[in-house]
Structures are given as C-alpha cells and as structure tokens.
Amino acid sequence: MKIIDSRGKRCPIPIIECAQAMCELVPGESIELLSDDPATLPDLLAWGRMTNNFVEAQGPETFHITKK
Amino acid sequence: MVRVTGNFVKESPLHPKAQAALAAAFDAGWADPKKLSQVATRANRMRAEAIESLAQLLSLRIDEIEVLGEPLLGHYLSIAGFATGASTNIFYGATSRSEIIATARSFTPHEIAVGLKGDIQISPSTQSGIFALQIANGETGVIAQSQQIVDAYPNALIACDATTTPDISLLPNRWDSAHFDSQSWAGPAGIAILGIRNSKLWKNPFPHIGIKRVPQSYSLPLLLSSVVALEAWRNQSELRQLNQSLRARIAKEVHDCDIAGDLDESLPSIASFSFLYCHGEELVRALALRGFDVDSGSACTSDDLAPSHVLAAMGVLTHGNIRITLHDGSTQDDIDALATAIIESVAQLRAQR
Structure with missing residues (x-):
C-alpha cells in the first residue's frame, strides 16, 4: 500500500496530495496518508463524502483511504 | 491598491x-x-x-x-x-x-x-x-x-x-x-x-x-x-433572494463546492462556501485583488491555525472556505459581480495547484 507522507504541510496540501495519489488507484485499492495538520481529519471526512471515497482514521496522524 | x-x-x-x-x-x-x-x-x-x-x-x-x-x-x-x-x-x-x-x-x-x-x-x-x-x-x-x-x-x-x-x-x-x-x-x-x-x-x-x-x-x-x-434595523428578508441567487450560481458553476447549511433554515444575510483543493487565505486575497472583501473560516486564516470548529462539527470542508455577509443595500449587480469573481478566482487557484 502506498504511503503519502504529508506531515509538516498545512491545509489543503495533504488533501491535494491524497487526491492526486487516489487518481492512480482502481476501486478497492487503498493508500495511507500521514498528516499532522489538525484540519486533515475533518477535511478528509468531508472530501470522502464529496468524492465518494472511504476514509478511516487509524491514529491521530494516520489515515486509511480506500477508493470506492 | x-x-x-x-x-x-x-x-x-x-x-x-x-x-x-x-x-x-x-x-x-x-x-x-x-x-x-x-x-x-x-x-x-x-x-x-x-x-x-x-x-x-x-x-x-x-x-x-x-x-x-x-x-x-x-x-x-x-x-x-x-x-x-x-x-x-x-x-x-x-x-x-x-x-x-x-x-x-x-x-x-x-x-x-x-x-x-x-x-x-x-x-x-x-x-x-x-x-x-x-x-x-x-x-x-x-x-x-x-x-x-x-x-x-x-x-x-x-x-x-x-x-x-x-x-x-x-x-x-x-x-x-x-x-x-x-x-x-x-x-x-x-x-x-x-x-x-x-x-x-x-x-x-x-x-x-x-x-x-x-x-x-x-x-x-x-x-x-x-x-x-x-x-x-429591519428584518433582512429581502436579502434572501440575493443569497439564493449567489448560492445557486456558485453551485451550478463551481464543482466540488460545499455550501454550509440550507438557506431556508438560515439567516438571509450569510453564505459559507468551501472549495475543495483551494487555500482559504489565497482565495480571500484573490477576491480582495478583485475588489471584494470576504471572511474565511479556514485554518490558514485563523490566529491559531486551527480549522473552524463550526465547519468541522458539521462535517463541512474547512479548507478553501469563504464567508459572505450580505448587508442592507447589497444589490443583484453586486452579487453577480461577486459570484463572477469567486468563480474565476477558484478556477485560477485550482489551475495553479
């Protein structure tokens, strides 16, 4: 699974890097996003709702995203 | 300036x-x-x-x-x-x-x-x-x-x-x-x-x-x-139509936009838009360059760099956010010009990413 390390980057960069990585996936595949920006969790959840992707927080700085 | x-x-x-x-x-x-x-x-x-x-x-x-x-x-x-x-x-x-x-x-x-x-x-x-x-x-x-x-x-x-x-x-x-x-x-x-x-x-x-x-x-x-x-002060119900036209045009012409709340259950003077993949501060500055002053709830515009707890609690996108407050005297021409500025600014910022 591909890991995107966006730690140290502020909104909306982690979401943009996540979205770019997702373009290379086929449905069912996942990536792991690392981010320490406090806006990432709420924004990832909103992004998942808007783009119909599945987002799961696995820790305060670790997010698992699956392409639907 | x-x-x-x-x-x-x-x-x-x-x-x-x-x-x-x-x-x-x-x-x-x-x-x-x-x-x-x-x-x-x-x-x-x-x-x-x-x-x-x-x-x-x-x-x-x-x-x-x-x-x-x-x-x-x-x-x-x-x-x-x-x-x-x-x-x-x-x-x-x-x-x-x-x-x-x-x-x-x-x-x-x-x-x-x-x-x-x-x-x-x-x-x-x-x-x-x-x-x-x-x-x-x-x-x-x-x-x-x-x-x-x-x-x-x-x-x-x-x-x-x-x-x-x-x-x-x-x-x-x-x-x-x-x-x-x-x-x-x-x-x-x-x-x-x-x-x-x-x-x-x-x-x-x-x-x-x-x-x-x-x-x-x-x-x-x-x-x-x-x-x-x-x-x-008078009830600002006449602003509702202007607000509706702004929301409708942005929703129609900008993809990946989160609009916070339904106008039917909101004050007629406020509209909050969040644009995916946009930087809130850059958007506020881009609009200022076009002559429009707006607020933002995005983390990059707050003193403590924390995202808006209001937008986060609702589950609305917190980045790329702008908040529009309509005032007495706002006209349809003002709203049309603002909508055009938002649409063009968002497109410009997204093209740069």
Missing part, C-alpha cells in the same frame, strides 16, 4: 442615522449619568430613554435589561450567572461560539453534536442545568431549532446567544437570559445587551460589592447610537 467595491465581511459601516446620533451623543451625553449635575441629569434622561427604546424593540422589560461595554463578557455572564457550582450541567451545540464552549468547560460540559446542515441532534433530557442556546450561527447563518430544543430540555434554564441577530421572533417561548450584540444590527462595536428574565436565579458571577448585576463600564454615546441603529 484596488478599490473595494464590495464589502462582504461580517462588519459593516455604522448605519448613517447611528453615525449621526453618535456624534450628537458625544456632544450631549458625555457626563456620568449617576452624578447630580445638570449635564449628568441630562445624560441620565438620555440613558433612560435609550433603555425604554431597547425594551420595546427587543421585547424586554426595563428591569431585565443590562448594558455591557464588552460584548464577549456577555457569553460568560448569561450562563455563569445561573451556575451554582462546578457540577452545573451546561448543554450546548457543537457549533456554539468558542466563548460559550470555554464557559461550559469551566462547569460540567455536555456537547451536543450537529448534523451536516448544522441542526442540533436533539436528545431529550430531564437533567437540570443550563442550555446555552445559540439562536443563529455567525459563521454559517444556520438557525437553531430553538423551540424544539427548549421543549426537549424541560428542566434546563435557557441562556440564549442572540448575538448574530436582533430578530426576536427566533427566540423560543421560554428563556432565562438573552444576549444581544449591537453589531448584529449595524450598531457600533463595544455594546451588548443582556436580558435577564429569570432574575431570581441569576446572580452576578464576578466578585462584586453592592447590588450591581454587571459592570457598568459602557459608553453612553455608543449605547445611544446603538439604539438608533436598532430602530433603523
């Missing part, structure tokens, strides 16, 4: 009548109304007339009214005045103002989640305590289901945060304190009105000597000007 052609930030210039009244009030109302001199007597009379007008305009009894010179203080006073100790339950919606949340946390807080539309997820309770009820949210304009909430908490005292609008029709039929902010009716900053309906249970929570319920350190000229502005 680009000339600002559109003011869509929360603050607005004083209503012209309030501005004129302010100058006159500084001329005639500078004395201390509590003293016995002739000028003091005149100031006292002006103060009494102002309080009478406030009572009429906000449907308060004169003895319920306290004037505050620091509006943010009212958030604490309206709640803490009813608290009996650290174990007092304070219920509040997750989109409440941070001052309300901070006050609740100094007692026993009970945060209530909100839905995607900003509606409070009511969970009826017979617990006693205080419900800090935000009448309308200042970031999204979403109006609370006030009466349903009050009915669902029959044993809670109700402390209304009415600082975003003086529209008293939005208050529930039962409340114990209500806090208004002069700026919400285009009055001067630095004046708030605290209505204390349940004076038997409300006690001044600050250390004090004597019978004063609140600090009396407000400016009389500002109060007089504020009352004139409130007299001139």
Whole structure:
C-alpha cells in the first residue's frame, strides 16, 4: 500500500496530495496518508463524502483511504 | 491598491442615522449619568430613554435589561450567572461560539453534536442545568431549532446567544437570559445587551460589592447610537433572494463546492462556501485583488491555525472556505459581480495547484 507522507504541510496540501495519489488507484485499492495538520481529519471526512471515497482514521496522524 | 467595491465581511459601516446620533451623543451625553449635575441629569434622561427604546424593540422589560461595554463578557455572564457550582450541567451545540464552549468547560460540559446542515441532534433530557442556546450561527447563518430544543430540555434554564441577530421572533417561548450584540444590527462595536428574565436565579458571577448585576463600564454615546441603529434595523428578508441567487450560481458553476447549511433554515444575510483543493487565505486575497472583501473560516486564516470548529462539527470542508455577509443595500449587480469573481478566482487557484 502506498504511503503519502504529508506531515509538516498545512491545509489543503495533504488533501491535494491524497487526491492526486487516489487518481492512480482502481476501486478497492487503498493508500495511507500521514498528516499532522489538525484540519486533515475533518477535511478528509468531508472530501470522502464529496468524492465518494472511504476514509478511516487509524491514529491521530494516520489515515486509511480506500477508493470506492 | 484596488478599490473595494464590495464589502462582504461580517462588519459593516455604522448605519448613517447611528453615525449621526453618535456624534450628537458625544456632544450631549458625555457626563456620568449617576452624578447630580445638570449635564449628568441630562445624560441620565438620555440613558433612560435609550433603555425604554431597547425594551420595546427587543421585547424586554426595563428591569431585565443590562448594558455591557464588552460584548464577549456577555457569553460568560448569561450562563455563569445561573451556575451554582462546578457540577452545573451546561448543554450546548457543537457549533456554539468558542466563548460559550470555554464557559461550559469551566462547569460540567455536555456537547451536543450537529448534523451536516448544522441542526442540533436533539436528545431529550430531564437533567437540570443550563442550555446555552445559540439562536443563529455567525459563521454559517444556520438557525437553531430553538423551540424544539427548549421543549426537549424541560428542566434546563435557557441562556440564549442572540448575538448574530436582533430578530426576536427566533427566540423560543421560554428563556432565562438573552444576549444581544449591537453589531448584529449595524450598531457600533463595544455594546451588548443582556436580558435577564429569570432574575431570581441569576446572580452576578464576578466578585462584586453592592447590588450591581454587571459592570457598568459602557459608553453612553455608543449605547445611544446603538439604539438608533436598532430602530433603523429591519428584518433582512429581502436579502434572501440575493443569497439564493449567489448560492445557486456558485453551485451550478463551481464543482466540488460545499455550501454550509440550507438557506431556508438560515439567516438571509450569510453564505459559507468551501472549495475543495483551494487555500482559504489565497482565495480571500484573490477576491480582495478583485475588489471584494470576504471572511474565511479556514485554518490558514485563523490566529491559531486551527480549522473552524463550526465547519468541522458539521462535517463541512474547512479548507478553501469563504464567508459572505450580505448587508442592507447589497444589490443583484453586486452579487453577480461577486459570484463572477469567486468563480474565476477558484478556477485560477485550482489551475495553479
């Protein structure tokens, strides 16, 4: 699974890097996003709702995203 | 520098009548109304007339009214005045103002989640305590289901945060304190009105000597000007159509845009848009370059770099956010020009990423 390390980057960069990585996936595949920006969790959840992707927080700085 | 052609930030210039009244009030109302001199007597009379007008305009009894010179203080006073100790339950919606949340946390807080539309997820309770009820949210304009909430908490005292609008029709039929902010009716900053309906249970929570319920350190000229502005304030229902046209055009012409709340359940003057993959501060600056001033709730525009807790609680995108406040006098031409500027700015910023 591909890991995107966006730690140290502020909104909306982690979401943009996540979205770019997702373009290379086929449905069912996942990536792991690392981010320490406090806006990432709420924004990832909103992004998942808007783009119909599945987002799961696995820790305060670790997010698992699956392409639907 | 680009000339600002559109003011869509929360603050607005004083209503012209309030501005004129302010100058006159500084001329005639500078004395201390509590003293016995002739000028003091005149100031006292002006103060009494102002309080009478406030009572009429906000449907308060004169003895319920306290004037505050620091509006943010009212958030604490309206709640803490009813608290009996650290174990007092304070219920509040997750989109409440941070001052309300901070006050609740100094007692026993009970945060209530909100839905995607900003509606409070009511969970009826017979617990006693205080419900800090935000009448309308200042970031999204979403109006609370006030009466349903009050009915669902029959044993809670109700402390209304009415600082975003003086529209008293939005208050529930039962409340114990209500806090208004002069700026919400285009009055001067630095004046708030605290209505204390349940004076038997409300006690001044600050250390004090004597019978004063609140600090009396407000400016009389500002109060007089504020009352004139409130007299001139009218329900802003005519802004609803403009707001609707702005929302409709942005929704139609910009993809990946989150609009916070439904206009049907919101104040007509506020619209909040969040654009995916946009940087909030860059968007605010891009619009300023085109002559439009707007607010933002994105983390990159806040002092502490934290995202808007209001948008986060609703589940709305917090980055790329702009908040539009329509004011009396906004026209369809203004809105059309603003919409065009937003559409072009978002496209430009997204193309750069």
